Amino acid sequence: MPMRASLLRHAIVLGALAAVELGCRAGLISAQLLPAPSAIAMALYGLLASGALAADIATTSRNIALASVIAVTGGIALGVAIHAVPRLRRALDPFLASYYAVPFFVFYPVFIVLFGMGDAPIVAMGALFGIVAMIIAALNGLDRVPHALLKTARLYRMGPLATALRITLPSAAPHLMTGVKLAITYCFIAVIAAEFILSSSGLGYSIAYAFNNFETLRMYAIVLLILAVSITLNGVLRAIEQAALRRRGL
Amino acid sequence: MLLANGFAQAASTARQSETAPELHLKATGVERRFARDGGELHALGPVELALRRGEFFSIIGPSGCGKSSLLDVLAGLAAPSAGGVIFEDEPVKAGATPDGIGMVFQEDASFPWLSVADNVGFGLRRQGVPAREVSERVTRALGITGLGDFASAYPAQLSGGMRQRVCIARTLVTRPRLILLDEPFGALDAQTRLIMGEQLLQLWRETGATVLLVTHALDEAAMLSDRIGVMSARPGRILDVIATGWPRERDSGVAASKRFGDITAQLWGRLRAESLKALGV
């Protein structure tokens, strides 16, 4: 059944692409609005082969990687710390729950003004967008460590560090994996968006630049690149997460 | 041969009564087969079953023998791979539950977003019954099932047994002539089960409906039923039908009689071998 669904899905996606391709070729969709998918793919190939995007790719990858590392490590650390102090957790609860309600990107100008232009505000935005998802997932995972396991640790007279490393973290691992998936996804989105709105380098910026200069084909080529990377990355992260959850029978 | 034994018993009971008991539901050659990778799973049958109007009939059998599967076919929830069901002289079609059949499930089917009263009146309102009549019938059903004080409570506030009573009340309020119960007390503790069993008997007497109870509990079947059908291990077939001979006005007190011990011994005698087979021993 999953096989059939997968085949059907690929058929639908390819069918949609084919329809768009035909529409473009037949002139139903103007090239100024949307070039044919095949033309976009060719353009992207050309850009990649010629190395024209190399600098942007490097910048964006660096930003995302840095933001993700900060978000994941910071998120787990803070999650553990908050979990250890129930009073702090109770106090923080509504703030954590409302964090993602705030339209985050309206703060972007504040960051620009504080850090100036360049990569620092972008990494900061990315990290701040992803970190709370990691904290929430970490808290969730730590909550779900069965009491029976913790009691077993006490029976074996394990100290707090040993308990954390050998019992708590492994037990919470699948939920932590969910948090890592979310954090990285959010960092990715926030970095690209930040580069798009107000930056002078990176793939997000290149899209805006191409758009403003009416270089439609080049713009779509970069969009295609980001779509492809994003979907692949999400797919990989999701597969890892599902495997971790399934092994635990969750 | 054993099947003939059961029917011979039924036939002799029929001869003994003044008028032949009316046949309410008849299942003939009912089978269910499912496609599985690399072949076919023969899950049920062939099952022969004849229910008399107004009787309390239980089916017991080992796990996995297809008891629930059989009920799905009887209620028109699923199509049999072979054979058919006739209810009140009309064939039962899959996907169209006949009017007059009600069913209580093993899982809790009470709707958590509705109060007890709204739950019980749910089916009636969907049928377009006018509001005042719905209210009257709901009140009566709540009274019969002992839920009168909980009309405005929500299922989340009730115990498992009470939630099942809500489901029973919801079924009763539509005045079904045949009530199918699929291990309704399976999730309840032993004492609650006994009480619910007695309440079920009372409901049965008051409504005059035909009741078909599927259960895995020997004592429950022996205590409550007029007749008990014993199912074999998968693929389930009715091996034997045992008549209890209890009077209509019975309660759990019958468990003290000697006949109860005889019946349960007889049931276990038939069931033990089948259960071992089902467990793969």
Add this chain to the structure above:
Amino acid sequence: MQTLLDRIAIVLAALLVWQGVHWLSPFALASPGATAVKIVALLQSPAFWPHAAETGRAFVYALAIAVSAGLAAGLVIGSSRTASEVMDPVLASIYGVPKVTLYPLILLVFGLGLPAKVAFGALHSFFPIALFTINGVRKLPPVYRRAASVMRLSRAQTLATIVLPAALPEIVSGLRIGVSLTLLGVLIGEMFASQRGLGFLIMTAVGVHDTQTMMAVTAMLAAVAVAMNIILLRLDSSLHRRG
């Protein structure tokens, strides 16, 4: 009680940090006090309200579109096992894509102005609403469908009187996220592709280095967003508690 005091302490600490940053770089950030004064001034200024109305209008239109389309898609797809297995990963993938990359396409189709902003907002929130609705429908206990069958309900009746109420807790969770994302989409659209609205106000304030206006509008938006979220959170938890 202690928790309430703790939370007030946290808010005060945040305000102190804010004030501290202002002292460190006075031209970068307006102080909390100056921001508060500016908020009052803006609320009384006739120039402010048309922008607020523009944002509000775009928000409501976008939300209406996203909710109706998302619910419809979610209910339909969720009701079929095959459709769910096929479409869920597709929707989840698009949900994870940086929506800004699709903005140019939207601008090319709709041009600058209100329709584009509404499209941005709806684009952001359609996917989580649809995904959560699908999830809610799929989590329906199978016994409910069997009960509906035995009670001889039609498909439409089953959908309206059983599936929808049963899936409501999940749907509201999706709505909560959808509301926040709609606002975000509309604001981002205003920030770079509009001449009106609160997002536009923020960007012009940045352009002339009017940190007070920039922070005042940002703070007001954050407050409104949090308020909406808290209301929906309350609804969310009461629904989840009920069943």
